[in-house]
Amino acid sequence: MKRYNPNERIQVYTPLHNVLGLINNEAEDNIEEGKFDDLILESPSSRNQKKLVKQLPDPIERLVIVSLVAKRMADTRRVDDRNILFSLSRIPYFLFPNFSSENIVLYSQADIEEVNEFMNKITKVLPQHSPRFDNKMIILLKIEYYINTFLYFAKSMSEKRFPFGSGFYDFISFIIHEFFLILKPQFESVSKEAKTVMSVLTPYLNYTTIIYFYEHFPEQAAELTFILNRIPKIDITKNEKDLLFELFTETILINKNDKEFLLNKLKT
Amino acid sequence: MSSERDKGDDFFTQFNFKEAFHWYLRARDIFYTAGKEEELRDVEIKVARCFGLLGMKHEAIDLLQELSEQAKERLLIEDYYKIILELTATQLSYGCYLDGKKSIEELEEEVIDESNTLIFFRYWQTKAQLQVVYHNLPEAREIVHFLMKKAKEMGNDPYFYELQVLEAQIDAEEGDVLKAYSNIDEAFKFFEATPFERSAFEKKIILSQFVEEPEETINLIDEYIERYQPEDIAPLVFNAQRIELELRSDKITPAIAIEKGERLLYNAESIEHLELAAKIRRLLAGLYQSTGDLKNSYSAFEESRKYFISQKLDYEEAITFFIFLPALLQFHSAKVLGITGVLGGGSLKGNEYLDDLDLSEEIERIRNVFEEFNDDIRSQMTLFFQLSYKISMIGYGDDFQDSIIEIKAIYKWMLDKGEIHYSEMIGQFLELIKQMR
Numbered sequence: 001m002k003r004y005n006p007n008e009r010i011q012v013y014t015p016l017h018n019v020l021g022l023i024n025n026e027a028e029d030n031i032e033e034g035k036f037d038d039l040i041l042e043s044p045s046s047r048n049q050k051k052l053v054k055q056l057p058d059p060i061e062r063l064v065i066v067s068l069v070a071k072r073m074a075d076t077r078r079v080d081d082r083n084i085l086f087s088l089s090r091i092p093y094f095l096f097p098n099f100s101s102e103n104i105v106l107y108s109q110a111d112i113e114e115v116n117e118f119m120n121k122i123t124k125v126l127p128q129h130s131p132r133f134d135n136k137m138i139i140l141l142k143i144e145y146y147i148n149t150f151l152y153f154a155k156s157m158s159e160k161r162f163p164f165g166s167g168f169y170d171f172i173s174f175i176i177h178e179f180f181l182i183l184k185p186q187f188e189s190v191s192k193e194a195k196t197v198m199s200v201l202t203p204y205l206n207y208t209t210i211i212y213f214y215e216h217f218p219e220q221a222a223e224l225t226f227i228l229n230r231i232p233k234i235d236i237t238k239n240e241k242d243l244l245f246e247l248f249t250e251t252i253l254i255n256k257n258d259k260e261f262l263l264n265k266l267k268t
Numbered sequence: 269m270s271s272e273r274d275k276g277d278d279f280f281t282q283f284n285f286k287e288a289f290h291w292y293l294r295a296r297d298i299f300y301t302a303g304k305e306e307e308l309r310d311v312e313i314k315v316a317r318c319f320g321l322l323g324m325k326h327e328a329i330d331l332l333q334e335l336s337e338q339a340k341e342r343l344l345i346e347d348y349y350k351i352i353l354e355l356t357a358t359q360l361s362y363g364c365y366l367d368g369k370k371s372i373e374e375l376e377e378e379v380i381d382e383s384n385t386l387i388f389f390r391y392w393q394t395k396a397q398l399q400v401v402y403h404n405l406p407e408a409r410e411i412v413h414f415l416m417k418k419a420k421e422m423g424n425d426p427y428f429y430e431l432q433v434l435e436a437q438i439d440a441e442e443g444d445v446l447k448a449y450s451n452i453d454e455a456f457k458f459f460e461a462t463p464f465e466r467s468a469f470e471k472k473i474i475l476s477q478f479v480e481e482p483e484e485t486i487n488l489i490d491e492y493i494e495r496y497q498p499e500d501i502a503p504l505v506f507n508a509q510r511i512e513l514e515l516r517s518d519k520i521t522p523a524i525a526i527e528k529g530e531r532l533l534y535n536a537e538s539i540e541h542l543e544l545a546a547k548i549r550r551l552l553a554g555l556y557q558s559t560g561d562l563k564n565s566y567s568a569f570e571e572s573r574k575y576f577i578s579q580k581l582d583y584e585e586a587i588t589f590f591i592f593l594p595a596l597l598q599f600h601s602a603k604v605l606g607i608t609g610v611l612g613g614g615s616l617k618g619n620e621y622l623d624d625l626d627l628s629e630e631i632e633r634i635r636n637v638f639e640e641f642n643d644d645i646r647s648q649m650t651l652f653f654q655l656s657y658k659i660s661m662i663g664y665g666d667d668f669q670d671s672i673i674e675i676k677a678i679y680k681w682m683l684d685k686g687e688i689h690y691s692e693m694i695g696q697f698l699e700l701i702k703q704m705r
Contacts, residue, residue: 185537218293219286222324252296252315255326 027065036069172204173217180223187230198231205231207240214253221253229261241266272298273311280314281463286499289318309335309347313354320358321500323539328358346384349375353390360394363543365401365579372398382418389415389427393434400437403583403641409438426464429455433471443642445478466496473506482517486510501539507532508548515555522558529555546575546584554591565595570621586637589630590646593653600627601660628657645682649690652678656697672701 030036056065179201183194205228213224228234236244245266248259276291292315299308312335319328332355339348352375359368372394380391392415399408412435419427432455439448452475456468469492476485489506492498511528514520520528529552536545549572556565569592576585599622631654638647655671655678675694682691 181534181538185534219289219318219322219324222327252312252331253327255324255330257326 031065031069036065169209169212169216172201172209172213173220175201176213176220176223176227180226184226191230195230195232198227199233201227201231202233202235205234207236207244210234210244211247214247214251218253221251222255222258225254225258225262229258229265234265273307273314276311276314280318283466283496283498283500285318285321289315289322292318309339313351316354316358320361321502323501323541325358325362325540329355332358345379346387349380349384349387349391353387353394356394357390360397360401362541363546363575363579365398365581368394369398382422385422385424385427389419393431396434400434400441401581403441405438405442409435412438425458426462429458429468430464433468436475437471440475440478445475449475449479469495470502470506474509477509477513482513485513486517501541504532504535504541504544507535508544508551512551522555526552526555526559542575543579546572546588550588550591553588557592557595562595562599565592566619569595582637583641583643586634586641587646589634590638590650593631593634593650596622596625596627597653597657597660600657604660628654628661631657645685645687645690648678648681652694652697659701672698 179198183197187194210224210228214221217224245263248254248262248266254262272291272295276288276295279285279288279291292311295311296308296315299311312331316328316331316335319325319331332351336348336351336355339351352371356368356371359365359371372391375391380388382388392411396408396411396415399405399411412431416428416431416435419425419431432451436448436451436455439445439451449472452468452472456465456472459465459468473485473488473492476488480488489510492506493503508529511520511525511532515522515525529548533545533548533552536548549568553565553568553572556562556568569588573585573588576582576588631650635647635650635654638644638650652675655675659668659671675698679691679694679698682694
């Protein structure tokens with residue numbers, strides 16, 4: 001972890017080059033001419049968010065354009081990233097509660113790469129699994145996803161959110177929270193879709209992450225338990241299974257019903 | 269003894285519940301391995317409180333129930349009372365009023381005396397709170413006065429002011445909002461820079477909407493969030509309030525309010541905060557109506573009403589019914605005309621509840637509830653709906669003129685009260701009648 005240093009901006013935005021190829025030349029020109037600048041500078045109300053969604057209906061394109069606009073503004077206007085991040089941060093439903101210019105910390109390149117890889121995976125999986133376009137949940141999830149993922153991504157590069165763990169865990173924590181929030185109330189009615197969306201997490205919920213999570217994000221224990229109980233598959237060895245069994249039996253972080261369900265799931 | 273626990277306490281008094289939670293868990297581990305039962309129980313109650321504050325309702329209730337059984341087995345009376353009171357508070361904070369009532373009834377009134385101030389005050393305070401929820405205001409006030417006297421005798425100022433906050437709530441329920449607000453303000457000043465500050469501030473925000481302009485209240489909410497950076501579930505209530513305020517001051521359109529409301533509903537539902545979810549649903553039922561989405565409006569109305577009935581909250585249920593009443597009247601006339609299919613795309617057709625509903629009886633019922641609870645404005649407005657319903661049923665019969673005169677009187681009354689929204693609605697109705705003749 002390093003302190004924020006404006007000269008290191010290149011490093012901060014490096015992963016963005018991966019996504020440059022996803023938009024057409026016209027959009028790229030428009031970015032250069034500053035046609036999208038007001039998306040970021042205008043107060044990010046939900047109305048503006050809607051405008052943005054209307055202007056750029058494709059979620060991936062939207063994500064890329066918003067990121068590149070932020071980068072261009074950082075490069076040309078000599079506004080530092082903090083200002084842009086701050087204005088982005090005010091998009092509804094995703095606030096940075098502890099934002100302060102004093103505690104901005106940079107993640108290591110490796111952290112960013114890891115988060116970036118995860119993000120790529122999600123962008124690849126999600127759009128394919130939206131079989132019910134009339135279904136509000138999926139649409140909502142998707143829209144929020146792309147904007148929020150970017151926001152989180154941008155933020156994770158320059159600000160540290162929790163006192164524990166690497167940026168990777170912060171990101172997982174964020175994703176789990178969003179899944180829980182949106183999927184729990186509707187799980188019964190769209191369980192198939194919800195399970196598909198959740199399966200994105202399968203490779204990331206292994207023995208180490210589960211243990212780490214219960215230890216370092218106890219306030220999210222209920223959220224993780226919800227996901228573990230409903231995710232189609234958890235990838236663990238026999239030995240790890242026994243250890244997890246022990247952890248789940250002893251912890252007070254999981255309520256009775258969930259515990260019973262979880263232990264049964266582990267047994268099978 | 270345990271620096272972990274002290275650290276947790278420190279963070280807790282700074283309202284940083286997440287941090288506190290971490291430290292309490294660590295302290296718990298330490299006491300657990302050291303086999304220190306008493307300390308362990310103490311810290312576990314604190315952990316349970318954090319569970320509740322951070323949105324883990326079932327975990328909190330499970331833990332407290334387990335602790336209460338332990339305490340009961342070992343005949344630790346004082347601990348048992350403390351735990352049950354905590355359990356009650358958790359249940360109340362999630363809107364499970366009947367469960368909370370049941371829990372507190374397990375305690376025996378005779379055993380509780382002033383020797384343990386904490387239990388004594390909390391027990392009676394919780395009782396008073398329950399009375400306020402079920403609108404038994406005289407009983408609630410009696411308890412509060414009794415406690416205030418005690419607090420004064422003991423020279424216990426914090427309790428005294430806390431009770432003042434509770435009394436303000438009773439005043440507000442009785443309609444004396446201005447008095448309530450000034451009382452809260454006084455209490456808030458006293459509590460400034462103490463651990464009670466935040467809860468006084470919260471009450472201040474809730475009351476402020478009745479006395480101040482919407483903008484003022486929104487500013488207060490902002491100040492609150494800025495000041496405490498809350499991470500617990502309490503501020504969710506204010507987000508719901510904020511949507512209403514922003515709507516009232518025309519800051520947002522109903523469409524945007526729906527968007528915000530739905531997101532908030534996800535929040536409330538995912539942590540199973542029943543009361544909040546029901547209240548947001550009620551708001552949404554009104555909003556969907558204004559955007560013409562009768563189907564969603566009905567299901568929001570139904571779900572919301574279900575909760576209020578389950579907790580026997582008559583007044584809140586009546587308000588829910590009141591909000592959906594325009595749609596019911598509309599639906600009723602559509603049914604009479606045989607065009608229900610046009611409304612709500614037929615989704616409400618063949619709905620058992622709506623088919624069996626005796627609208628005039630129900631209107632009468634909620635009007636009685638409003639009268640009983642001294643809600644003049646809603647009871648007058650319900651009377652208006654009742655009259656307009658009557659007109660639609662009898663046509664231009666003998667009673668017609670009388671009804672119109674009565675409606676005009678309500679119109680005037682609303683104007684005098686400064687209820688712009690309602691008087692406008694009645695005005696439009698009168699205009700329509702005039703045109704039809």
